[in-house]
Amino acid sequence: MADPTTGSESLLFLTDEQLRKGIEAMFFAYRGFTSDPDRILEGMDYGRAHHRAVHFIHRSPGTTVGNLLTILGVTKQSLNRVLRTLFDDGLVEARVGKQDKRERHLYLTDKGATLERALSDAQRARMRAAYRAAGPQAVHGFRTVLEAMMDPEQRRQYQGLKESGT
Amino acid sequence: MADPTTGSESLLFLTDEQLRKGIEAMFFAYRGFTSDPDRILEGMDYGRAHHRAVHFIHRSPGTTVGNLLTILGVTKQSLNRVLRTLFDDGLVEARVGKQDKRERHLYLTDKGATLERALSDAQRARMRAAYRAAGPQAVHGFRTVLEAMMDPEQRRQYQGLKESGT
DNA sequence: GATTTTATGTCAGCCTTGTTGACATTCCAA
């Protein structure tokens, strides 16, 4: 795909040394990636787990506890502890399902949406700066490699809302 | 830099929706990224923290405790707990500095190198598969965006051994 | 030589976030 190195199809990018660089890049970049929301959350009684829950409830309003368990890949006990504090603090509300009354559908309250906004604004700001500095071509490559690095199950979660708006 | 979209300089890759996709890509990809070593480590008495220590001692043999603290960004108490088990189990050894006898220089033992190999083989295998699937152009973009996402301090750590062999 | 600073180790205790196991409730579906 518009690749200038295709003459000799150099495979030098697959050397162990290049791969090690990629591994460390993931390590250091992930630290940066999480640092801004972490800074906002510290001081509140919340942590990264709350951020994740709020993020995915925002992304998929009305999602069930079970869906969230699948996406986040934690135990229900662990998630429940987080959700309880979010309920208690009035950031998230659960509505009993109409079709299946066992299910709880999760929604952000206004207060929850406000926190979500603050967290994602911070995180997007860093991402935007990185994207802008790197340019669209690099961003495309970035997304392509990350997608290839996911487990198939995770990739499905990721692609789930690729086109569908709500 | 060799950008075909520069005609209209489309900035569509900077929309909030695109940024959200990037954020989730990081989240899901990082899970995949850590899952293989995690699987190896579970069952042993080790965790991700041990992996990180072993990785960076392998990368920079003879590094000091202080260096490691800076790179890993944790407290000495936290690192010490990890290092102690690695010493006790004979995976890492510390040699008193010749110039400065306060410093402990850290090295992997053969046993430590064996574990490091197992962990990094697993992690590189996934990275290699992703790189191969995505192609060199994408890999270049991947690295560019990740680097732009790091804090300056972290970027320095990352670039520290960019060219220098040992 | 005395003092201060640096590098490291260690003890105690706390927090977040993950885990397992057990058990209760509700309610859909066979």
Add this chain to the structure above:
DNA sequence: TTGGAATGTCAACAAGGCTGACATAAAATC
């Protein structure tokens, strides 16, 4: 009506972060 699914909750535990306080040895400085 009964089995199983979706959910909640209690208890206990572990990993791996954190802070604070204190100890030691060695280097650096006054």
